Amino acid sequence: MTELHGADIAVEENDDVSRIQISGPLTVAEAGEAYARLEGVRAGKSRRLILDLAGVSAMDTTGAWLLHRFMREWRKAGSDVALDQASSEFTALIQQAESHDSGCPDHPRQPSLIIRELAALGAATVRVADRFGLLLAFFGLVLARFGRQIVHPRRIRWVALSNQMERIGLNALPIIGLMSFLIGLVLVQQGAFQLRKFGAEVFVVDLVSISTLRELGVLLTAIMVAGRSGSAFTAQIGTMRLTEEVDAMRTIGVDPVDTLVLPRMIALILLMPLLVFYASMIALIGAVLFAWASLDIPVDTFLARMRSTVTMNDFLVGMIKAPVFGMIIAVAGCFEGMQVSGDAASVGERTTISVVESIFMVIVLDAFFAVFFSAIGM
Structure with a gap:
């Protein structure tokens, strides 16, 4: 013992x-x-x-x-x-x-890689659907307020509208012009390089003029406006959300949608056709100059070929898409600005999301427009 x-x-x-x-x-x-x-x-x-x-x-x-x-x-x-x-x-x-002796809990068995990826995909799909629903609701609210201002023009804030038109349109002309000019040069150079194999360099005029007026002019302008103005909308409104200026506006009876969103949206709707026309003309000028300097295609030959190839429908297609793209960019930028909360990091995050969201929706809508115009013969 x-x-x-x-x-x-x-x-x-x-x-x-x-x-x-x-x-x-x-x-x-x-x-x-x-x-x-x-x-x-x-x-x-x-x-x-x-x-x-x-x-x-x-x-x-x-x-x-x-x-x-x-x-x-x-x-x-x-x-x-x-x-x-x-x-x-x-x-x-x-x-x-x-x-009370329940033992140590067993570690749950980890699902396979395929199951984890499918679960992640499902969660991402649900998040995208929720965000799309919120964006659609915001878009409906903006359209309702826009219709009210059309019926009662005295509600339009003309000072804010003119200020936004200067920032969005006039200040954007240099960068849009430079990018469009370079795009015209690249299109002629690459198109001529491929068509030279078939002895059809002169058809580069058809390629550049039609693609610029129907697609590239409006699409590239929308992408540049989304990166420049759409991101600015999100950052400006997001900063106002952080400093509680938006809440203060609601407190004193001022509608943030009428004051912050509609002037930006109306300005983009009015200016996008003008910016698209400007970008298309600058791109064609760059194409004419490069074709004359490098391909020995005279300016009058280029213009004559373009007049015989381009129709009014090609011009109208780009002009019809321009205001729609402008409205989408403005609504997406303002929506993400209204979603800012927490700290300053949220501003950067929402700004990035707004640019990606705007460009994605512009490209998707452009594809729908292409199918629609083809179906009606434009």
Whole structure:
């Protein structure tokens, strides 16, 4: 028998039974050394374990947990475990410890890579659908307020409108002109390089003029306006959201949609056809000059070929798409500005989203327009 600071443990091992007699207090003070002694009696040596608790004078939850853990290991080894001469109080304490032993939770099995990617795709689809719903609701609100201003022109804020027209249109002419001029040069150079293989360099006039008036002029202008003006709309309105100017406007009875959104949208609707016409003309000028300087195509030949190729429908297609693209860019930029919240990092995040959103919707709408105009013969 070994004495362990007031707790006595005696082990008797027969062929098929291990009997352990414990006497004295079995509390937190004796638990550590008592369990170290009990671990010396390895599970599996006998088919049956008997714990004799007749001599136990005191037991707390630590002692009960010690005995439960010891018996649990023997049961896992396939042995039969029994308590002998244990008082009802000690038995209830041990059973309570056993009832709270839920074990460590099993780690959930990680799904396969395909399942994780499908789940991520589904979550992204739900987020896009939610955002599209919010954008559609905002677009409906803006259209309703726009219709009200058309019916009552005195509601239009002319000073804000003229200010936005100067920022969006006049200040954008240099960059749009430069980009359009370079695009015209590139189109002629690349088109002539490919058509030279077939001895049809003169058809580069058809390629450049039709593609510029129908598609490239309006599409490139919309992309540049989205990156320049659409991002500015988001940053301006987003900053006002952070400084609580938008909330202050609502408090004093001023509608933020009428004051902030509609002047920007009306300005873009009015200016986009003019910017598209300007960009298309500058691109054609660049194409004419490059064709004359590098391809030896005289200016009058280029213009004569263009007059015989380009129809009024080609011009109207670009002009019809321009105000629609302008409205989409303005609504997307203002919508993302209204979604800014939290800190300054949200402004940058929403500005990036507004540019990507605007360009994406412009390209999608351009594809729909192409199918529509082809169906009606334009």
